[in-house]
Amino acid sequence: MLTSRRQTVIGHAVLVVAAIAALYPFLSVVLLALSKPGTRQSGFTLPTSISFANFSHAWSRGLFSEALVSSLIVAAAVVVGTIVLAVLAGYAFAAFPFPLKGVLLGLLLVGLVMPYEATVIPLYYQLRAWHLTNTYWALILPQIGLSLPFAVFWMRTFFVSTPPALREAASVDGASRFRTLRSILLPMAVPAIGTLATLLFLFAWNEFLLALVLVPDDRSVQTAPLALSFFAGNRRNSDPGVTAAAAVIVALPVLISYIALQRRMISGMLAGAVKE
């Protein structure tokens, strides 16, 4: 028997402290948001009465309904686009022989490690020349490109892990490569694609720099994080309670999906980090 009772108790006590530290900043903002407008919040006492007035102020003043819809459109398009392209490319990398494969994988790696700051300046001028700045396309197209390295490596890892005998059997039965992908490999890939979709959605939803640079002027296409950033920026115009409510509004969709899918998100992010 390795562990003493004392160690177990101390270990759990430390975990509880660490967990409270992780939760407290967000909880204190929720409490602030729920407090009555105009009341002083110390951040330690529980509010005596709960009020949603801050939320309705934030909702109407910050145009967050539009921002949430924009975020949803952009994130959904990025997820679908990236996954279609990544499945095809990942399949090719895993299943076909072709020259320059190593070079192409190396090029993908650059995009994986490279900071977004490295591409954002030319992206702005390019998209402006195409008259796409301040449109959804300015957020969707570059984010598909930037998400591809992660997604292609992810799908390639999955396809490499499938037994080659499956592909061989399919081709003996006369299935084309595309047929093999569609009818045999894709159904097997559903869990892997689901996790990938969750992660891509999260990254796209939280993206800030690209939104700041590429849709700076048109409020109707700005995503939720950007709307929140601008809203919280006018600190003089808004009291902390309303800003806090805005932050909760922006966090809520991600939070709800996290509660539903946390196992998948955490294991996905850990696996994504540990693989290769």
Next chain:
Amino acid sequence: MTAAPLSGRATATEPAPPAQDRPGQEPRDHRRRHGLRAWAGRQYWPAVWYLLPAAVFYTLFVLRPLGQTAWISLFRWDGLTEGRWVGLGNYRALLSDTRIPAAIGHSLEFVVFYALLPVALGLFLAALMSRIRIHGLSFFRAVLFLPQILATVVVAVSWRWIYDIDGPLNAALRAVGLGSLARAWLGDYHTALPSVGLVGTWVMYGLCMVLFLAGTQKIPTELYESARIDGCGPVREFFTVTLPALRGEMSIALVLTITYALRNFDLVWNTTTGGPGTSTTVPSVFIYQGAFLTHEVGGAAAISVCLTAVVLVVTGVVMRLVRGKEG
């Protein structure tokens, strides 16, 4: 933030050998032909069709802009009128710009807060818990991981409230009679940088802990038993059993946190916008300001190139140092 699969090599900086010499990871096929003749033949065309859509997007929105950034960095350009070729002039200007060493200094301080502190904390806690059975592990995992999934802007708004002059931190100080220490933490020249840094610690320590906890769960208990029999105390046990077993996780944690610390735009911009003064300005803030506010696009591109190079090199070095000895 991006959790990214990482390779053990700095492939990015190494020229790849010519394709003919590189058969890839495929099982050898003896009928395979190499080089140009193969391209001319039809056997590789299917691969092209599968790769083409991704290649188009990746080239248009990643590779081409990457090259253009390097190209723009060779010009003095305001983004509107015709640029003037200055060669490496922008880089020379960076060397003599006194604001740059300060910004790099801030970045290094952020590395301490975002990377070293969370990794040390995570290691300590993982070591503490390496030998006990944790009840409710998945609950703790989910809670500790939460800061990772919130948008940085939300994190920034939360912490601006914590640090607010009327916020919880100052209220706590006043409650314990240290009211004289209360201040606007993010608005004070002396406290702004560590205050932003601690937000980074908060975002990252859960990730490190979760990574390391997952690592320690894989260590066979026999190792601890035999260490115990050999008379190891907790400290030696940590250095002979736990630490070596966590090598892989350490390298991942360091790469993720260090690159995040070096880039670090979202958090700084949304908490302090680099201020007060330039006390929390980092290179990525210069990039944004130069490119989109003060119209020094060439100079901003030069900083981008340097930042990218540093991130790529650091990634390669950390992977090699920490993970290299493993395999």
